Amino acid sequence: MRVYLAHIVLNLKLTLRDRLVLFFNYVFPLVFFFIFAQAFGASRGGAFVQTVSMVLIIGVLGNGFFGAGIRAIQERELNILRRYRVAPITAAPLLVASMVTGWANYLPMAVVVLALSRCLYGMPLPSNWLSLAVFLSIGIIAFRSIGLMIASVVNSAQEGQIIIQLFYFPMLFLSGATLPLEFLPKWVQAVAQFLPASHLFLGIQGILIRGENLLDVWRAAAALIVTTIAATFLSVKLFRWEKEERISGAAKLWLAAALLPFLALGAWELRTQHNLAKVKSLTRETRRSQVFLVRDARLFNERGDAGTGSVLLRKGKIERIWQGAAPSARELKAESIDASGKTLLPALIDGGIHLDQSGAFPDSPSPRGEGATRRHLAAYVYCGVAAVRPAAPDLRAAARVASGEWLGAELLDGSPAAYSSAERIPDEIFARLAAEGTPFAPALAAAEAADAVRERNAELLEPSLVQQVAPPLLIEALKKRLAAAPLSPPHPRRLDIASDNLRRAWKAGVRLVAASQSGLPLLLHGPTLHRELHLWVKAGIPPRAALEAATSGNARWLGAGSRLGQLAPGYEATLLLVNGNPLNEIDSTQHIAAVFIKGERVIRAELFEEE
Amino acid sequence: MSVIRVAGLTKRYGGFEAVRGIDFAVDEGEVFGLLGPNGAGKTTTVEILEGLRERTSGDVEVLGFDPAVQARQLKERIGVCLQATNLPEKITVAEALDFFASFYRRAGDIRRLLDRLQLWDRRNAYYSKLSGGQKQRLAIALAMVNDPQILFLDEPTAGLDPQVRLEIHNLVLELKQARRTILLTTHYIEEAERLCDRVAIIDNGKIIALGAPGEIQARAAGHSRITISCATPLPEMEWPNAGGAQIQIDAARTTLTAVSNEPTRTLVELVKRLDQAGVEVADIHLKRPTLEDVFIELTGKRLRD
Numbered sequence: 001m002r003v004y005l006a007h008i009v010l011n012l013k014l015t016l017r018d019r020l021v022l023f024f025n026y027v028f029p030l031v032f033f034f035i036f037a038q039a040f041g042a043s044r045g046g047a048f049v050q051t052v053s054m055v056l057i058i059g060v061l062g063n064g065f066f067g068a069g070i071r072a073i074q075e076r077e078l079n080i081l082r083r084y085r086v087a088p089i090t091a092a093p094l095l096v097a098s099m100v101t102g103w104a105n106y107l108p109m110a111v112v113v114l115a116l117s118r119c120l121y122g123m124p125l126p127s128n129w130l131s132l133a134v135f136l137s138i139g140i141i142a143f144r145s146i147g148l149m150i151a152s153v154v155n156s157a158q159e160g161q162i163i164i165q166l167f168y169f170p171m172l173f174l175s176g177a178t179l180p181l182e183f184l185p186k187w188v189q190a191v192a193q194f195l196p197a198s199h200l201f202l203g204i205q206g207i208l209i210r211g212e213n214l215l216d217v218w219r220a221a222a223a224l225i226v227t228t229i230a231a232t233f234l235s236v237k238l239f240r241w242e243k244e245e246r247i248s249g250a251a252k253l254w255l256a257a258a259l260l261p262f263l264a265l266g267a268w269e270l271r272t273q274h275n276l277a278k279v280k281s282l283t284r285e286t287r288r289s290q291v292f293l294v295r296d297a298r299l300f301n302e303r304g305d306a307g308t309g310s311v312l313l314r315k316g317k318i319e320r321i322w323q324g325a326a327p328s329a330r331e332l333k334a335e336s337i338d339a340s341g342k343t344l345l346p347a348l349i350d351g352g353i354h355l356d357q358s359g360a361f362p363d364s365p366s367p368r369g370e371g372a373t374r375r376h377l378a379a380y381v382y383c384g385v386a387a388v389r390p391a392a393p394d395l396r397a398a399a400r401v402a403s404g405e406w407l408g409a410e411l412l413d414g415s416p417a418a419y420s421s422a423e424r425i426p427d428e429i430f431a432r433l434a435a436e437g438t439p440f441a442p443a444l445a446a447a448e449a450a451d452a453v454r455e456r457n458a459e460l461l462e463p464s465l466v467q468q469v470a471p472p473l474l475i476e477a478l479k480k481r482l483a484a485a486p487l488s489p490p491h492p493r494r495l496d497i498a499s500d501n502l503r504r505a506w507k508a509g510v511r512l513v514a515a516s517q518s519g520l521p522l523l524l525h526g527p528t529l530h531r532e533l534h535l536w537v538k539a540g541i542p543p544r545a546a547l548e549a550a551t552s553g554n555a556r557w558l559g560a561g562s563r564l565g566q567l568a569p570g571y572e573a574t575l576l577l578v579n580g581n582p583l584n585e586i587d588s589t590q591h592i593a594a595v596f597i598k599g600e601r602v603i604r605a606e607l608f609e610e611e
Numbered sequence: 612m613s614v615i616r617v618a619g620l621t622k623r624y625g626g627f628e629a630v631r632g633i634d635f636a637v638d639e640g641e642v643f644g645l646l647g648p649n650g651a652g653k654t655t656t657v658e659i660l661e662g663l664r665e666r667t668s669g670d671v672e673v674l675g676f677d678p679a680v681q682a683r684q685l686k687e688r689i690g691v692c693l694q695a696t697n698l699p700e701k702i703t704v705a706e707a708l709d710f711f712a713s714f715y716r717r718a719g720d721i722r723r724l725l726d727r728l729q730l731w732d733r734r735n736a737y738y739s740k741l742s743g744g745q746k747q748r749l750a751i752a753l754a755m756v757n758d759p760q761i762l763f764l765d766e767p768t769a770g771l772d773p774q775v776r777l778e779i780h781n782l783v784l785e786l787k788q789a790r791r792t793i794l795l796t797t798h799y800i801e802e803a804e805r806l807c808d809r810v811a812i813i814d815n816g817k818i819i820a821l822g823a824p825g826e827i828q829a830r831a832a833g834h835s836r837i838t839i840s841c842a843t844p845l846p847e848m849e850w851p852n853a854g855g856a857q858i859q860i861d862a863a864r865t866t867l868t869a870v871s872n873e874p875t876r877t878l879v880e881l882v883k884r885l886d887q888a889g890v891e892v893a894d895i896h897l898k899r900p901t902l903e904d905v906f907i908e909l910t911g912k913r914l915r916d
């Protein structure tokens with residue numbers, strides 16, 4: 001014990017006297033910290049976790065590979081180890097002291113980085129700080145042990161440099177620490193699953209972003225611990241005190257043996273895709289943690305036009321609304337979005353869709369499966385529709401959206417509504433629906449589509465939003481099918497009868513549900529809800545009432561009234577920013593300037609890019 | 612009483628036989644030297660004794676331990692000063708001693724050690740700031756930090772300048788007076804002659820001579836050499852055979868060389884004879900045989916260039 005303590009104390013003294021060590025341990029990561037903070041827009045508060053995790057990883061890699069690995073090789077090359085050999089000690093205290101010293105040097109840096117993030121950039125401190133400290137400690141000690149293991153199997157300083165660089169650079173660039181993993185090609189992402197640094201990085205992010213604890217990242221922690229034990233054991237066994245003692249080239253294979261846990265973990269990850277999904281949802285959560293100030297927008301809420309104001313979005317919620325003048329975005333550490341001349345409203349909710357269908361005719365081929373579902377849900381987001389109620393539940397899709405792995409409309413469940421039929425609905429029935437509070441879905445878009453099928457009219461496929469969202473192949477197929485031969489409509493509804501039903505339902509005070517019935521022939525996922533609203537207004541419903549039905553009305557009906565559908569503090573920052581004023585001109589909802597989902601400003605152009 | 616016993620020791624590296632059957636013993640309180648050229652097998656032998664290398668065959672006992680089996684117990688009790696070792700640049704003298712002392716169960720008085728090795732004033736200096744002699748003194752101090760029963764000094768003055776070498780010699784002589792058991796290796800003749808009670812001369816992995824330096828010199832066939840330079844040419848004449856001298860005269864007949872077992876007698880006889888012959892003597896030089904001469908005589912080669 002005394003020998004271990006003496007080694008640790010001396011090592012600490014020596015590192016504190018070594019300017020190079022201090023530079024690489026503290027100055028170097030902090031320089032990166034400030035560069036990344038600038039580059040990744042730390043001023044907007046969000047995305048900062050990315051910066052912090054990067055710097056923490058860079059610190060671990062440098063400390064482990066250069067601090068432990070290169071140093072150990074140097075001590076052998078300089079004949080320092082040779083002197084210890086004649087004393088009655090083993091290599092164990094040397095190795096343990098190196099790990100402990102690295103850890104003691106590293107943790108203050110981590111504390112400094114977290115403190116700077118808090119003070120300068122307003123990042124909240126991690127709630128699970130103990131888990132973070134323990135996980136980082138496991139990480140730093142594991143990487144020190146890998147560094148020492150490398151030192152044990154190389155024969156010269158040059159060989160050591162080469163092998164250490166071979167470990168350092170891939171881990172630096174492919175672990176997600178410097179380049180976000182989701183931007184890298186699929187095969188690189190697969191390779192990354194075998195790198196210990198990837199698991200360390202993802203673990204840190206999980207703890208920082210999601211407030212996960214050690215149990216949530218147990219796989220990474222376990223792999224790091226097993227590697228530490230294996231590497232330390234092998235280092236003691238293979239330890240050489242003198243540079244003249246050579247080790248065979250095959251000894252390098254022991255390195256692979258020490259990293260076996262990560263081979264297993266990588267293979268497991270590739271099979272389950274667990275980590276790749278986690279990367280996506282963590283990226284999602286990072287994006288959702290950004291801060292935006294939407295300035296000078298016309299605001300829409302339940303009562304209609306709420307005047308002009310600015311809205312602060314933070315941590316995925318509407319934090320504050322200013323009527324009139326708002327503080328500057330800089331003061332709020334937010335990214336400013338100029339919205340003058342635009343209208344900000346809660347994102348739309350579609351009260352009824354068929355997620356398992358794509359809008360093609362039943363006798364035409366149509367995309368199916370998970371990829372199609374994902375695309376449909378992305379199309380809704382593209383069109384500013386944040387939630388949908390599918391006719392048949394799809395639990396897998398719902399989970400993927402909920403975890404953030406998919407960026408798409410969330411799936412809500414609700415009691416069925418009464419649907420408009422082909423015939424005129426008698427007033428007495430509307431009176432009863434009104435009295436019972438039963439919601440009524442006029443489904444005008446569906447009726448219009450039935451008319452179009454009868455008339456073999458392809459005009460419904462022309463609007464710009466449809467063209468942007470629907471796959472060109474699908475539009476082509478629909479047009480061809482319409483032109484080819486007469487078809488029987490999917491249902492006997494007619495727009496004139498349905499519009500009349502809606503008018504009378506509205507007069508009777510029936511609770512209205514905006515449901516697009518998308519997925520039925522000619523009814524494409526996304527744009528159709530806008531068409532539905534257009535037809536409502538054309539039928540004589542005030543735009544305010546139509547918008548209310550598609551936002552707060554549907555939110556309440558589907559049990560999400562406390563978080564969606566309102567432009568008010570505390571509600572989710574799930575919003576639609578459109579050019580113009582839909583209260584005057586309902587088609588303005590189709591002129592989308594921006595879509596926010598839970599605080600993430602959606603990059604609409606990228607929605608359909610993946611796969 | 613012997614503290615080191617070596618019998619029939621051999622060490623083979625692959626096909627190369629570095630040590631080829633060595634026998635010797637070192638008594639307590641004696642300074643024993645292994646003398647030989649580089650590559651003779653000295654360091655290999657010593658490292659086997661220190662428990663750093665395994666032997667190929669033979670019996671070795673150091674302080675009653677077999678170094679190959681009980682290396683740890685042995686290391687506790689011996690002190691070793693290896694060739695060409697280093698310490699971290701920014702360790703201070705005192706820290707180095709404290710650090711190495713922590714490796715051993717028993718430790719000597721560090722303050723006294725520093726005093727004795729004249730390092731007390733430099734105790735807070737970084738290793739990188741020490742002079743060559745100070746570094747070597749520190750290396751010896753570190754070897755003595757556990758108050759060892761045997762001190763191994765492997766080429767303690769190799770590569771040092773003469774001033775520093777003298778410094779180290781005095782230190783060893785001091786230790787010798789204090790009756791320390793020391794095993795030192797060297798390829799410097801004068802070091803062995805000056806410091807060692809007994810010397811083993813090693814060449815090609817074998818001991819070719821063993822004993823006190825004076826004994827070896829005397830035992831060897833090598834004799835004292837008398838060189839007489841003359842101002843006038845030497846005449847053709849009979850020379851006295853006093854002390855069994857063998858006499859040679861150079862071609863110019865101005866220098867006479869005599870090799871003799873009894874140099875004093877031979878010298879007196881020769882000078883008497885030259886005086887009688889009327890030869891004017893310019894210079895007389897008497898050289899006693901050294902271990903170097905012994906080495907040359909035994910191996911036919913010089914110890915070092």
